[in-house]
Amino acid sequence: MTFHEATGVDFDKFYTTYQPKLKAFLKKNFQRTNTEVIEDCITDSFIKVWKNIHNYNGDKGSVVTYLTQIAINDLRYQERRRIKMPTVSIDLFYDICEEIEEEDTTNERYIQMIKKIDRIKNPKIREAVILKDVQGIPYLEMEEITGANGNTLRSRVKKGRKLLTKKN
Numbered sequence: 001m002t003f004h005e006a007t008g009v010d011f012d013k014f015y016t017t018y019q020p021k022l023k024a025f026l027k028k029n030f031q032r033t034n035t036e037v038i039e040d041c042i043t044d045s046f047i048k049v050w051k052n053i054h055n056y057n058g059d060k061g062s063v064v065t066y067l068t069q070i071a072i073n074d075l076r077y078q079e080r081r082r083i084k085m086p087t088v089s090i091d092l093f094y095d096i097c098e099e100i101e102e103e104d105t106t107n108e109r110y111i112q113m114i115k116k117i118d119r120i121k122n123p124k125i126r127e128a129v130i131l132k133d134v135q136g137i138p139y140l141e142m143e144e145i146t147g148a149n150g151n152t153l154r155s156r157v158k159k160g161r162k163l164l165t166k167k168n
Contacts, residue, residue, distance in 0.1 A: 007058075019046070038075065045074060049066060125159050127156075128156035128160060131145065132153075132157045
């Protein structure tokens with residue numbers, strides 16, 4: 001089923017009509033959220049509607065309501081995730097590690113973890129471990145970041161954890 005068949009509207013026209021309205025609505029209701037995060041959420045929401053139009057039930061509400069609810073749920077998730085655990089880019093991770101070692105901090109466990117992660121030679125496995133165990137990113141989001149599927153990522157994290165626990 002295509003978007004046009006499900007809604008009776010051309011997707012491009014739908015996007016150009018409702019994107020500014022959705023953006024204004026979300027900015028008004030999520031004022032503390034960064035504009036860039038809102039724009040990413042809007043784009044993701046339109047993509048989700050496009051991909052999952054077969055799940056849309058016109059009896060429960062309009063496609064605009066469906067889109068808006070997806071965007072609201074995504075932003076709420078982003079807010080909870082942001083508050084729960086701030087993320088650090090992988091490039092920045094090693095810079096922070098060096099600073100921690102230079103400051104001779106008492107957080108010995110963290111320093112040991114950093115040193116252990118350097119033992120993982122495979123960059124894909126190292127990336128998966130950093131994303132999952134250091135940054136706390138869920139597997140679905142890791143799929144988007146890396147382009148690998150969930151089972152592959154789970155396998156990489158498992159291998160990485162095994163390498164981290166191995167005595168050298």
